[in-house]
Amino acid sequence: MRLGIDLGTTRTIVAACDRGNYPVVGFLSPDGDVLDHFPTITAEHDGQLVHGLEAEQAAREGAPFLRSWKRLMSSSGPNDPVRIGGIELSLLELTTDFLSALGQALLAGSNLPGPPKTLPETVISVPANAHSSQRFTTLEAFRRAGFDVRAMVNEPSAAGIEFAHRYRGRLNARRDHVVVYDLGGGTFDAALVLITGGQHDVIDTAGIQRLGGDDFDEVLFEMALAAASVEREAALPFHDELLLECRTAKEALNPNSRRIVLELAALGEAAPSEPVVLPVADYYDQVRWLVERTVESLREVTAPRGTDPEVDDIKAQAAQAGVAGVYVVGGGSGLPVVPRLLREHFGRRVHRSVYPAAATAIGLAIAAEDDQQLPLTERFTRHLGVFREKDSGQRIAFDTIFPQGTPMPKPGDPPLVATRTYQPVHDIGHFRFVECAALTEGYEPRGDISPHGVIYFPFAPQRRNEALDQATIERLTSGGPRIEERYEVDAAGVVAVTIVDLDDGYAQKYVL
Template sequence: MRLGIDFGTTRTRVAAVLKGNYPLIDFQTESGDIQDWYPSLIAVQGERLAFGLDALATQYDSDWELYRSLKRLLALGSPQSVLRVGQVELPLMDWLTQFLTTLREDLLRRSNLEVSSQEPLEVMVGIPANANSNQRFMTLEAFRRAGFHLLGMLNEPSAAGIEYAHRYRQSDVTRRREHVVVYDLGGGTFDVSVIRMTGQRHEVLGSDGISQLGGDDFDELLMELALSQPVLADSTRKHLSRVRLLNLCREAKESLNPSSRKITVDLSQISLVAGEVLVPVSQFYEKCETLISKTIRATESAMHSVLGEAGDDLQTLACIYLVGGSSELPVLARSLRDRFGKRVRRSPYPSAATAIGLAIAADQESGYTWEEQFSRHFGVWRESEDGREIVFDPIFSKATPLPGPGQPQLTANRQYHPAHNVGHFRFLECSQLKEQQEPGGDIIAWDAVLFPFDPSLRQEARLDQIPVERWPEAHSQWVEECYQCDAQGIIHVTISNQTSDYFKKYLIRESRSQKAKGGKRKAMSRRQ
């Protein structure tokens, strides 16, 4: 059985491949309700853990500690990161794996998916377009550990673009209007991609986004307004559960329609002494303007980087396609239409478009092909001018095409004579490059990799305790760095001393400041 799985910040959705159709999978809750989404939720009581549907059943039980937005944390974490929920502390990877394991079990026993427990679940997995290589690695690895068979990973806006083409290609896309902008506002992230559609071939031409902006932030704004209402006593405010209050605000936000004038937040569901709080919709929308403006600026940036002046008059644009659960907020479409006019179209299934697109991509008979690209610059700091300056060397630049399924990995090489006894490589990813190739925008620092240029240090287990200093014999050594990036955007680097015939391979991961102590390193290898 082939599936498309959109692991969301608040809700996870699954679509199946079924004889040319791509239906959403329904789940049955503990109370017997049927819903077409799976809660991305963790709950803890003492040492007891609950995930997904079981966690949802505890959301208004004060004996349980809730944690939502696990996906959002992945953008800042690493395989060594630790998350504490209640009294339970586990590696972030373990939390994610247990959640996905429960999802797999519930697909088999609490959904309408007709499949035997012995049949493999082959999945195409979604990932935010602006996800860094560390988030991509953790997501894929957790799905594998949970027992899913991975077909591949696709950026979420690209998947939504496939759903759009499957639904509208014949009516919207022409030779003159072959570009589609996918505006994807989810629970925790915002992504925008410009896609050229030629028949069933999709080429991502440019992407932008904000990794820490999504529906969660709109929920926070509504919560602040609810707590500021004078009907609430200070003592009541202090005893309200933040997580449960945010959940109430999310539900109230999702109930809005274009004619709504008041937002009702029913605090009696989480407090014995509080009742309903009414927030004027106009106040809430006014608060939302700053967040919406940020997404519009990112959309304009992506369009101008690809379409240039044509991005202003929208002549080559078929559609700005709104997807993601948070795009259902009425004021959002209104603001986008004020800026971009009639080209704005919301998906009939904004919350499910990505999952459906992933299922179509998983279908061997669908005929769709796609070409992704780097959404960030990846590189390393280096010394120049004999150590007098530090410069950024972009290894893979933003918009570099990623290899497609079955294609060879993308590679880049650097060769040089070193100057020091130990190489100290400080990797980072950034969303922009400013003047003089300086990193800018959203910056994430990765592993500070250490490699012994001096052959006498190649068996040294604690290179971090060796002072990095200029080495007179360094000019006699020839060093090569070989970078490899796969179709999922995961990067490895192999550093080798060609002269003395040894090398070491690294997976680029989280910065040392965020890693748990004692992180494992691969052993030094000699060339065979």
């Protein structure tokens, strides 16, 4: 048996690969109920961290808690601190602790067939636009928590695998492209996937790092406060409890719903005497701009970018033949206004997954079943590069190390390698790495830009024992040493760089 695990912003979902079937694993709640997910929430209880269902129970009893903490990964590194109540730990430690609790629940508190005595081989996922630091944090935390990670796949790619398994009849020699629309709890991802001969080639991806179901909850929260004439500042101490009520009401909506009723009891004495009643149509009007943003991002994956002729040719072929479908997945896509607006733009080609929240986990379980190499080719979703000095230090330019669309190695393949060799003119190298969604005509970053890491390297041997981040950088009086930068990308998308002084062999390795 193998597993597919989708570590989600609000819910972590596990699917098993069991003799050609891919059931979603249920978890036993303290009340004896079986839930189809493990809540992505952590709380402090009696001086210790608890996670998942136990954390939800502690939160209901008034314990300090942190929900949707996965969103921190888009802007924080693995060693950045996170505080929950009186406990402070790094983001990597928090993720590891949560996944350890997930592993224990799988072995002793789930309906996993068997159950196994040890955690099975697992295929995991990350958002398509996750930067290398988020990929590293996710992969390292799973491994530290005891999971035997077989591969890490982009979330919309996994959904594409599930589409091909469930809707084989919609794919043919002429229409073999699928556009995946993945609206999760915290992020939005889109991907154009070519499915042919049992292989899945991710042609292009796009996404929005911080747009998901949580943002739709916030809109409802603001509308409820306005309707109840409650100032936001007065409601902030009860924000998490009120947001949970809004989320529950939102998830209960169906195509026939006409109103949303909220008690706002968490406000205590400030709660309205009568429930707040909001027309569903008004709520849909307020969130329409969020859905339109996802549609704009979705169009990016099918439109030519002008940076890769091969990819643009494939997109042109897909546009001429028509895609097999726009596949709608992710827990956030359950809001009825989402598929409704998508059909306004894309018509009958829109297909919502039978299991939208679980489609990614099921796709991961399908991928885990294959004993051979995963039938999937991933690509860089963004440009990765570094700012460096040009013209003997007279100006700064952006050097693209791995352009957007560059195919990544498959599991078991050697890493993808890029190198740079030069002689520096300063005694300390200051490397500022970023990822960006697009480049200008002059090959400078534009659009969505994410700082990716800062590295200092001593080009001058006499500066090797200094705190370089606090040192003054000076020009070398004579020719500098020969320096090589070697960049390696593994199948999980984690980037490592080794900087070597070729004259004396001194080297440092960093994971971005």
